[in-house]
Amino acid sequence: MRSTLIRPIPGFVLALVVAALLSACGGSPPPQGKVYRHSIDGTPTSLDPAQSATIYSSVVVVNVFDTLYRYKYLARPYELTPNLALGLPEVSDDGLVYTFRIRDDARFTDDPAFAGGIGRAVTVHDLVYSLQRHFDPATRSRGAWLWQGRIVGMAEWAEAGADYDRPVEGLKPIDDDTLEVHLLEPFPQLTYTFATAFSALVPREAVEHHGREFAIRPVGSGPFRLTSFDSARATFEANPHFVRDPLDLAAEGFDPERHAGLGLESLDGGRYPFLDGLEIHFIEENAARWSSFARGNEVHNVMVPNEQVDRVLARRSPIRFTDEIEAKYHGMAGLEAGFVYGGFNMDDPRFGHHPDPDQDAANRAFRCAVRDAFDWQARNDTFYYGLAEVFPGVIPPVVPEFDPTLSEASITRDVEGARQRLAEYGWDEASLPTLTYGFVSAVQQRQMFEQLRAQLGDIGYPVDRLVPETFATFGDYYEAVKTLRVDLFYLAWTLDYPDAQNTLQLFYGPNASPGSNNFNYRNPEFDALYERSRTMQPGPERTALYREMNRMVIDDCVTISGLSRTRIHLWHKDAIMVPDREILAGYFMRFVDLVEPDQADG
Amino acid sequence: MNTLRLVLRKLAGGIPLVLGVTLISFVLMVYYGPDLTYTLLSKNPTAEEIASVRAQLGYDRPFWWRYIDYLRELVTLDFGHSFSSGERVTSLLARTLPVSLALLAPGFVLGNLLGIAFGLLAAWHRGGWIDKLIMGFSVVGMSISFLVVIVAFQALFGVVLGWFPVRGWNVHDLPSYLYYVTVPTLASVFVALGYNTRFFRAVLVEELGRDHVRTARAFGAGPLSVMMKNVLMNAMIPIVTRVLFSIPLVVVSGSLLIESYFGIPGIGKATFEAITSGDQPVLKAVVGLTALLFVVILIAADVLYTWLDPRVSLDRAEAA
Numbered sequence: 073m074r075s076t077l078i079r080p081i082p083g084f085v086l087a088l089v090v091a092a093l094l095s096a097c098g099g100s101p102p103p104q105g106k107v108y109r110h111s112i113d114g115t116p117t118s119l120d121p122a123q124s125a126t127i128y129s130s131v132v133v134v135n136v137f138d139t140l141y142r143y144k145y146l147a148r149p150y151e152l153t154p155n156l157a158l159g160l161p162e163v164s165d166d167g168l169v170y171t172f173r174i175r176d177d178a179r180f181t182d183d184p185a186f187a188g189g190i191g192r193a194v195t196v197h198d199l200v201y202s203l204q205r206h207f208d209p210a211t212r213s214r215g216a217w218l219w220q221g222r223i224v225g226m227a228e229w230a231e232a233g234a235d236y237d238r239p240v241e242g243l244k245p246i247d248d249d250t251l252e253v254h255l256l257e258p259f260p261q262l263t264y265t266f267a268t269a270f271s272a273l274v275p276r277e278a279v280e281h282h283g284r285e286f287a288i289r290p291v292g293s294g295p296f297r298l299t300s301f302d303s304a305r306a307t308f309e310a311n312p313h314f315v316r317d318p319l320d321l322a323a324e325g326f327d328p329e330r331h332a333g334l335g336l337e338s339l340d341g342g343r344y345p346f347l348d349g350l351e352i353h354f355i356e357e358n359a360a361r362w363s364s365f366a367r368g369n370e371v372h373n374v375m376v377p378n379e380q381v382d383r384v385l386a387r388r389s390p391i392r393f394t395d396e397i398e399a400k401y402h403g404m405a406g407l408e409a410g411f412v413y414g415g416f417n418m419d420d421p422r423f424g425h426h427p428d429p430d431q432d433a434a435n436r437a438f439r440c441a442v443r444d445a446f447d448w449q450a451r452n453d454t455f456y457y458g459l460a461e462v463f464p465g466v467i468p469p470v471v472p473e474f475d476p477t478l479s480e481a482s483i484t485r486d487v488e489g490a491r492q493r494l495a496e497y498g499w500d501e502a503s504l505p506t507l508t509y510g511f512v513s514a515v516q517q518r519q520m521f522e523q524l525r526a527q528l529g530d531i532g533y534p535v536d537r538l539v540p541e542t543f544a545t546f547g548d549y550y551e552a553v554k555t556l557r558v559d560l561f562y563l564a565w566t567l568d569y570p571d572a573q574n575t576l577q578l579f580y581g582p583n584a585s586p587g588s589n590n591f592n593y594r595n596p597e598f599d600a601l602y603e604r605s606r607t608m609q610p611g612p613e614r615t616a617l618y619r620e621m622n623r624m625v626i627d628d629c630v631t632i633s634g635l636s637r638t639r640i641h642l643w644h645k646d647a648i649m650v651p652d653r654e655i656l657a658g659y660f661m662r663f664v665d666l667v668e669p670d671q672a673d674g
Numbered sequence: 675m676n677t678l679r680l681v682l683r684k685l686a687g688g689i690p691l692v693l694g695v696t697l698i699s700f701v702l703m704v705y706y707g708p709d710l711t712y713t714l715l716s717k718n719p720t721a722e723e724i725a726s727v728r729a730q731l732g733y734d735r736p737f738w739w740r741y742i743d744y745l746r747e748l749v750t751l752d753f754g755h756s757f758s759s760g761e762r763v764t765s766l767l768a769r770t771l772p773v774s775l776a777l778l779a780p781g782f783v784l785g786n787l788l789g790i791a792f793g794l795l796a797a798w799h800r801g802g803w804i805d806k807l808i809m810g811f812s813v814v815g816m817s818i819s820f821l822v823v824i825v826a827f828q829a830l831f832g833v834v835l836g837w838f839p840v841r842g843w844n845v846h847d848l849p850s851y852l853y854y855v856t857v858p859t860l861a862s863v864f865v866a867l868g869y870n871t872r873f874f875r876a877v878l879v880e881e882l883g884r885d886h887v888r889t890a891r892a893f894g895a896g897p898l899s900v901m902m903k904n905v906l907m908n909a910m911i912p913i914v915t916r917v918l919f920s921i922p923l924v925v926v927s928g929s930l931l932i933e934s935y936f937g938i939p940g941i942g943k944a945t946f947e948a949i950t951s952g953d954q955p956v957l958k959a960v961v962g963l964t965a966l967l968f969v970v971i972l973i974a975a976d977v978l979y980t981w982l983d984p985r986v987s988l989d990r991a992e993a994a
Contacts, residue, residue, distance in 0.1 A: 117758035117951065123714075206716075209726045217717035284760035302769065302939035303947060304843060353937060355841070360935045363828045364840040545950045547708040554712045587718035 105348030106666045108647060111361050111371035115303050115354035120287040121272035122205050125214040127566065130269035131658035132306055132352060137272030137292030138194065140172060141263060142659040143570075146336075147325025148406065149472055150570045150656050152267060156194070156293075158249075160263065167258030167607065172196070172251045172266075179313040181297040185281035191313060194293045196251035198273040200243045201236060205274070208234035215270025217588070218568070222262070224254040236276065258607035264569035269658070295345040295662040308350040319344055319663060334402055335648045339665055346665035365642070372666075373643040373651050381457045384640065388458055391640070401642045407461055408639055409654040410566035411468040411575075414446070414524075414632035417559050419585075419592040422505040437497040438505070439629035442560075444490035445531040446524065446632050448483045454523060455516065459638040465622040466575045468636050472610075473572040473618045482626045482633075490531040506537045510558030512549045513542040520562060554586040561590065566655050571610075572618045576602060579625050593630045681973050688969030695965040696748065700741050700958070708952030709733070710757055731757060731954075744958050748966075753959040758951050763959045766944060773843065774940035777932065778924045780855060781862035786917055788863065789870025794901050796871065797878035808871060815868025820861070824935045827861045841937035858932045873916060874909075881909040910982045918975050922967045 116129035124133040134142070140157040143150045154160065156178055162171040180191035203223070206213040207230040219226065225241025232238065242254035253262070265271055278291035288301055295316075296308035321340040339346065355361040358377035365374035376384050384403075386394045391405045416439055418424035423439060426432040448462040464482045467474050494504075509524065511517040518540070525538045541558060543549035552558050568574050581599045583589035601621050608614040625631060641651045649664040711727050719727075728734050732743075747753045753763035796808040832840035838857045845851045881887065882905055890904045933943040941960070948956035 115947070117947075118760065120760070209723070209730075212714050212727060212730065214714065214716050220716075220718065284755045285762065285765075287760035303943050304933075304937040304939040353842075355937060357935055359825045360828065360841055360937070363825070363833055364842075364937075367833050367836065367840045370840055370842065545708045545952070547710060547713045547950075547952060551709050551712045583718050586712065586715070586724065 106346065107349035107351060108347050108649075108661065108664045108666055109351045109353060109371045110651075110661065111353045111355050111364065111374055112653065113356055113358075113361065113375060115356065116306075118287040119290045119298070119301065119306075120211075121202065121269055121274060121290075122211045122213040122215060123287065124269040124272075127653065127655045127658075128354065130655050131661075132298070132301075133269040133272055133290070133292075134294065134658040135296045135308065135350065135661050136290045136294045136298050137269075137274065138178060138294050139267055139269070139272050140174065140199070141267040143267060143656050145324040145660055145663050146321075146327065146331060146650060149470060150409070151325065152263060153323070155267075155659075156273070157266070167260070167609070168255045170253045170255070170262055171246075172199075172253065174199075174249050174251075175315075176249050177315045178293045180275050180278070180291055180293045181311050181313065183278055183281075183291040185275065185278040185291060191291075191293070192275070193248070194273055194275075195248040196245045197248070198275055199251055199271075200240065200245060201276045202272065202274050203243060204229065204234070204236055204240060205279070206270070208236075210234070213270075215268065218265045218268065218270055222255055222257075222259050224256055258609075260607070260609050261569060261571055261573060264571060267656075268568055269655075296350050303354065305351055305353045308352075310345050310348055310350075314345065316344065318342060324663075331650065334650065335667070336650070338667075339648060339663065342665075345662045347661075350661060350664075365644075368644070372647040373641060375653055376640040376642060378455075378457055381459070381640070384642070391459070391638070397642065400645075402645055402647075403640065403642045404650060405459075405638055405640045406652075407468075407470055407636045408566075409468075409470045409570065409656050410564060411463075411466075411634040411636045412562065412564045413466065413634040414560065414562045415591045416442075416630060417556055417561075417590075417592055418594070418630060419556055420559055423507070423559070424592070425594060434497040434499065436629055437493045438499055441490035441493040441499070441531055442528065442533070443482065443629050443632045444486040444493070445527050445533070447485040447527050448635060449485070450523065450527070451520070452635060455520065456635070456637055459640070460635045461638070462635050464633075465626050466578065466631060466633050467572045467618060467622050468567070468575065468634060470567070470636065471570050471572050471575075473615045475619050475622070478619075478622070482629075485527075487530050494531065501532070501534060504533055504537055505559075506539060507559040508539050508541050508557070509560045509562075510541045510543060510549055510552050511562065512546050513544055517562075518542075553590050556585060556592070563590070568655065570656065572622075573606065576605075576618060576621050579621070579630065591630050593625070593628070595624060595628065598624045677977060680976060684973040684976060685969065688966075688972065691969060692748075692962070692965045693745075695968075696744060696958075696962055697741065699961040700744055703952075703954050703957055704737060704740065707954070707957075708950070710952045713951070714757075744962070747958065748962040753955045756948075756956050757953045758947075763955050766956060767941065767959060767963075770939060770941040770944045773938060774924075774929075774933070774942060776845070776851065777843075777855060777858055777938055777940055778862065778929060781859040781866065782920070782924050784859065785863045785866035785870055788867055789874050790906070790913065792867070792871040793874030793878050794906065796875045797882055797905070798897060798901055800879055800882070805875075809875070812868040812871045815864055815866075816872070817868075818865070820865050820931055821935075823861050823864055824931060827857050827864075828935065831857045831860075841935065843936070843938040854936075854938075858936050858938070862929065862932060874913060877909045877912045878905055881905045884908070907982075911979055914978055914982065915975060918971050918978070919968075921971060922964050 112128060112131060114126065114128040116126060116132055118124070118129055119132050119136065121133050121137055124130045138156040140155060141152050142155040144153045156174050158173040158175060174194070174196060176193070178194040180186065180194060182189055182191045186192055203219060205211045206216040206219065207226055221227070223240065223242040229238060229240045244252040244254065246252060255262070272292060275291055279286050282289045290298055293314070295311055295314045297311045298306060299309055300307045318341045319339055321336060326336060353371050355364065358379065361374055362377060362380055364370040384393060384397050386392045393403045397403060416424060423435050426435050452458055452460045452462055461469055462483050463469055464478045464480055509521055511521055521540050525535050528538055529535050541552070543552060553561050565575060565578065577583055578588050579591060579593045579598060580589055580602045581594040584592045584594065598621055601617050605614050605617040639653055643649065643651055646667050647664060648667060649660065652660055710731055711724060711733065714727050715723060732740055751764065755762055756766060792808050796805040799805045828840045831838045839854060843854050845854055887900060887904045890900050895904070930942040930946045932938065933940045944956060945960050947953070948960070
């Protein structure tokens with residue numbers, strides 16, 4: 073045996089280690105100065121505004137790019153305020169022409185895509201280009217639906233080959249800072265759409281220079297410039313070219329009572345962003361996120377995971393933190409801008425729409441019985457620590473059109489009533505249909521299914537008739553819903569803008585699968601009201617229509633709805649801020665400031 | 675010359691392996707993997723938009739054409755762009771692979787070296803309390819879930835003691851590397867040590883009972899000399915086989931749990947995300963390169979065998 077010949081083995085391993093080490097150590101040192109480290113519970117895949125359909129991507133996008141509008145930092149319910157725009161738009165009397173003016177001092181960050189590598193001024197031509205991109209098939213936009221069928225000439229532009237050198241009839245730059253948008257019909261939510269991440273202004277040079285990698289090398293004019301991005305975190309530095317008026321805390325919705333003790337007053341009149349750097353850490357694992365927060369010098373914030381609720385709260389209603397938590401951290405709780413709900417595939421004649429009025433009525437009775445069997449309180453207590461808000465219908469509490477006086481019958485469990493409904497319409501053990509309930513393969517989803525199955529058993533529905541169909545990923549599940557392969561589903565909806573139209577469109581007939589109407593609900597009366605309300609400006613008349621549509625959805629038992637989850641946020645006291653996880657609120661990071669720990673309250 | 679001939683022959687022999695692995699994995703990706711169509715679409719898509727996205731993803735093309743494309747990509751090492759992020763797959767690999775290597779190499783080396791050391795110790799004291807103690811710890815290491823070890827180590831070293839970060843990978847020089855790599859390394863060594871020690875002990879105990887070892891001891895060789903020269907050297911073939919064949923998992927697959935929980939952007943996390951999101955270009959690259967690496971490892975193992983043990987001839991290796 074030649075013992076010397078074993079030397080290549082440790083040598084090889086050592087070389088491997090050294091090579092890897094040298095390569096992996098090539099990162100840049102961490103940013104200096106005031107760096108806020110934010111944690112969020114998911115990871116974005118694309119940072120291209122056109123694909124920013126998730127909370128995780130939009131929170132990055134709105135900090136790198138500019139949008140015309142944003143939501144006020146502290147005002148709740150959410151209120152629009154100008155961002156890149158100078159004031160709200162001028163709207164023609166017929167509601168068909170919007171005139172937007174933007175600031176003339178905004179500049180894109182420096183990037184090799186620009187001449188000399190120096191970022192140029194932002195103009196309304198960038199907004200035109202950014203809107204056009206959504207209708208170019210090569211972009212694979214996930215936000216085109218916001219403006220589909222709205223802007224004059226956009227469909228024709230797309231059909232003619234999406235040539236960016238050709239103008240769109242309805243997008244008329246008056247000068248570099250003024251744009252007229254001509255609409256096919258009044259679209260009161262247009263201004264809201266210009267506060268979504270989808271609407272962020274991108275420079276054509278950068279998109280063309282970086283090609284598909286623009287999605288990971290975004291170039292914008294927002295308060296921060298992206299310096300690195302991977303599956304664990306994104307790092308940013310303050311954009312030195314970013315200029316906005318000083319922060320007016322009162323105008324942002326500061327409430328001395330609600331925001332007492334958070335130190336926000338010190339920010340009033342300051343120039344933002346206040347930070348030198350920003351890091352957003354994508355931490356999907358609850359235990360890791362909590363430990364990182366608890367360590368004290370890693371991430372500054374955490375959205376409290378369910379398993380920590382008992383440790384954090386002394387009382388749930390109203391929410392009060394334990395003394396220990398209050399001494400160490402700042403905390404705040406609020407309802408999500410969205411809700412979770414169950415739904416039926418109404419395309420299935422066994423329990424959905426049916427051409428025979430008698431059978432249609434019987435099917436409705438069946439759906440209502442299932443809904444009446446569902447125990448929202450148990451769902452809330454079991455899976456949301458009893459902190460969520462259960463509400464009737466599909467207009468959630470965070471939108472102004474929410475009706476607090478609406479009957480709660482549709483969210484009140486009524487086992488006897490459900491049994492009577494079934495008996496009245498001749499449903500018995502032999503005739504009750506089998507339902508396929510789809511969900512992503514995960515422990516909690518399985519538990520939710522079992523809870524529903526047990527509750528349906530209470531009204532005499534045979535347990536073997538509710539059949540689980542599991543999917544490995546949410547993508548698979550979503551595809552199954554879109555292709556009508558599940559009869560009953562449980563989903564969440566996050567508001568794109570705080571207007572009930574955003575949720576009511578989920579029931580509009582022409583939006584049926586594969587559109588956003590996963591229920592495939594088709595009710596001509598509902599559709600007529602929806603079309604009528606679609607062009608109406610906000611006001612009591614439109615709110616009345618919204619509420620009428622909401623009642624229709626409840627009466628037809630299309631959905632089992634709904635529940636808005638409570639988000640509990642904690643953050644270290646050296647961070648001067650009010651965090652928010654909603655898709656509407658990623659803008660808050662430009663207002664975050666840090667103080668030395670010994671200066672922090674408490 | 676013999677070595678070159680062996681390498682070429684083994685390379686040729688590796689082609690069916692690569693074809694088999696890539697074909698099976700591609701069947702799984704295409705027919706059982708997630709369909710990204712609806713994930714990439716806008717909310718109210720038309721039939722034309724659905725068809726357009728499917729065409730962009732290549733879903734509308736016949737399976738065999740797509741598979742031939744895959745092989746072409748493997749030969750040219752150009753896998754295009756990630757479906758999800760748009761990043762070039764080669765850039766993604768270049769960015770994540772070194773991180774996984776740097777993360778996992780210390781644990782890999784330490785786990786094997788300590789495993790051999792404890793294996794030697796346990797084998798020498800076979801049946802004694804030292805053997806029982808080492809085997810007891812091995813069973814403990816094997817029995818505790820890796821996830822529990824990670825979370826416990828994060829809490830202990832990060833939160834309670836505060837010596838190391840809970841998570842992160844802000845590596846820019848050697849001190850920062852040691853700062854971020856220590857706890858993941860401890861966690862992986864803790865778990866790997868149990869499996870490694872048991873395996874190495876079994877191999878070494880078998881070698882310890884052979885005639886030549888008894889002869890060496892009869893000649894008066896000391897325990898250290900016997901264990902290192904007579905036992906360890908003659909047991910190198912199974913040890914090297916185990917170590918070499920675990921390299922592809924370390925190099926390519928990385929460690930999903932470690933990378934996810936410690937927030938480290940390595941290839942393991944990228945692979946897991948590609949699996950769950952149906953990002954076929956990334957998956958094709960990882961699977962194809964893993965297969966290629968296995969072929970290289972097979973060749974390296976054959977060559978190493980002949981170096982380690984002259985009784986293994988290249989001619990016989992070729993014949994095999």
